[in-house]
């Protein structure tokens with residue numbers, strides 16, 4: 001049962017171990033199996049700290065009393081927009097189980113994002129803010145987000161107050177994760193701190209435009225476009241390169257996506 005061959009795609013989950021979180025260090029070996037109601041799970045041993053763990057340790061599947069496939073199906077249903085109550089009815093699970101699983105999946109997805117999301121090319125970032133209510137509805141909170149329009153990648157978001165500091169954090173976080181291989185085309189709404197932050201962080205190495213929508217009774221009655229950084233020629237060049245934009249525009253898609261995300265959470269209301 002004690003096999004000496006080392007496993008390269010596993011890392012030690014023990015935070016106190018010298019090889020914690022590092023794979024390919026020759027410290028993990030296969031260490032038999034333990035039995036489940038259906039099937040079995042492999043066990044591993046870290047030769048450095050002698051900790052025994054299984055293939056589910058440090059994953060969202062750890063100690064769930066159902067199959068990993070069922071967990072995946074629940075997550076997929078949620079991604080498709082099915083709410084927790086419906087998932088619990090479809091899959092014959094309690095609402096609390098579904099809620100707990102989705103929370104775990106969310107934490108794992110965030111961890112994965114943090115680890116994997118680096119070095120992408122910043123091309124057409126678009127920042128936006130929305131206001132939503134939490135719990136008592138008397139408290140409101142802002143979600144300031146940034147989306148890469150061409151890939152729909154969501155590299156960064158900040159939850160908190162709508163102010164200069166949080167806008168700066170949003171862009172700093174994006175800059176750290178990305179690579180500036182090309183001149184990015186940045187679009188935002190008319191919220192004042194954007195211009196200050198973008199001038200400070202990007203200088204003249206970007207094209208930055210604001211798209212300001214004036215709404216009346218939930219309808220957009222006017223759209224104003226302002227070029228803040230860059231010449232008309234550079235904007236034309238950026239739009240020429242763009243796969244998604246032919247004019248300076250903010251994609252409504254972002255708002256709809258966030259709308260869906262928040263509606264799915266319950267009876268929260270969205271204000272722009």
Ligand SMILES: [Zn+2]
Nearest residue numbers: 012017046049
């Ligand atoms: Zn270890």
